[in-house]
Amino acid sequence: MTEASAEGYLPDDVERVREALVEWYENDHREYPWRKTTDPYAVLVSEVMSQQTQLDRVVDAWEAFLDRWPTVETLAEADRADVVGFWTDHSLGYNNRAKYLHEAARQVLEAYGGQFPRDPDGLQELMGVGPYTANAVASFAFDNGDAVVDTNVKRVLYRAFDVPDEDSEFERVAGALMPDGKSRVWNNAIMELGGVACEKTPACDGAACPWREWCLAYETGDFTAPDVPTQPEFEGSRRQFRGRVISILRDGGEVELDALGSRVRVDYVPEGQYGREWLRGLLDDLADDGLVHVADREGETFARLRE
Template sequence: MTDGHAPSPDDGDAPALPDDCDAVRDALVSWYEADHRDFPWRRTDDPYEILVSEVMSQQTQLGRVVEAWADFLAEWPTAAALAAADRSDVVSFWSSHSLGYNNRAKYLHEAARQVTEEFDGEFPRTPDELSELMGVGPYTANAVASFAFNEGDAVVDTNVKRVLHRAFDEIHNAEDPDYETLANALMPPGESRVWNNAIMELGGVACQKTPKCDEEGCPWRKWCYAYETGDFTAPDVPTQPEFEGSRRQFRGRVVRVLGEYDELMLDELGPKIRVDYTPEGNHGREWLRGLLSDLSDDGLVEVDEDDSGTSVRLQQ
């Protein structure tokens, strides 16, 4: 993020947090709580149900997991029920629902047996304890601790890495980005359930490989390094398209914004094109006049100068 930074409370060498970190956090959580994809496992804090969803989601699109998850829980509604099932039936279910490697079904069945026999039917609560379950790696353990018990660390999956890489200039430009330290420093203490859901939703909806910043109302546009610079590369988007960050991209923004207004003054248009627009800055009036000159030459916009200033509209 680009607006000034305060040191991380956890590690002086870690990427720094923005000065207005509370505003950054509140913006994301408010965006998530106002409107998000309604997956059924987000409406439960049952650790067994959440574990099933996490294991199923490892190799399957979330939309396809919904039906399989409901069918699985209808067949085996508790860890005890799954532990008592014949393993071949569980594997057969997994295969018939095209849920990826059958080993995951075997591991899930064994994890249910461990919960029932080794943990007296009580799910372990912390990431370290959950990691003792068969087939439960660090990511899944942390996800279950977060979503079931609100006791997890920050989840750092591919989507979250993409968000952090784009939003924070120090992560974006680092040779070896420290995603986990930043993610944990950024997460509000004791809020792993809502925070991890929110930042994963941001990566899955707005900050996709092809970003949808404006379309999805990304709550971090005000602070985002990628949105400011137009450089939307990320770990899973290694090659920057020629369009990103180019004058052509910002010309397109001008046309799109003017399509929503009859007319705008130059300094009204600028902030709608770039969040870092300042009249006398590097990306200020001179830069914007250059874009408008190109668009005028192409017959796309009209630019009028008078005593009140410079006004811009689409060519009629």
């Protein structure tokens, strides 16, 4: 029994499993521009933008961001309000990601002399960079990462090899399956498999899945998979109103609470359900994220973007 099969889930011919996936990926995969660079700054931007955002929507924003701030130095020297404003204008989700990305750029310059850490542990020292993002940057920029385990990878392992829905087991099996020293191509390949062939509604034959020979789900026709959290609808969400606040303050400087509220939502009524209490809670959240400054003066509340 091989070391891989000792994991209890993988087939004995695990090397063929690996080769089949890499060959499938290298022959045909989606052409995202960040897959053509090993610049850790560009890779980090793509990873932060891709959090809970469809990849096809990220392409234009990623290219525009790098046109405006092409290096980690230019981002570090940028005005934070401009970076947050860009994030809002491109509907990239929670604005604190822009704040953290800006902080991380400053950190690379000030603490690391302009050079990114090259391993997952070092990258996690950067502001806002968690284990998944650190591992992705280490893999795609430096070919020095561990096996990436995202929702796509979990779905693939669950269906193909009957790995139980437990994070520790997914991580253990994913690590055993990844070939040594090939984190860049491997992590790209297995995430592509989950994103193209093994989606919630699988396209095994249509996408010529390279693992049909070994896949338990393909053999049995049972394509159940772990529940995958879905992103809340954007329209009418707290995320949307946070973005509106940022846009208004960026254009208007300091704004009084009621004047701000009437511009944030048409149904704003100071004493209503969506009134001062609701808006103050929204502003307090943004203040906690370091994006907004809130001040009370002479019985009135004012808000402005932090510099």
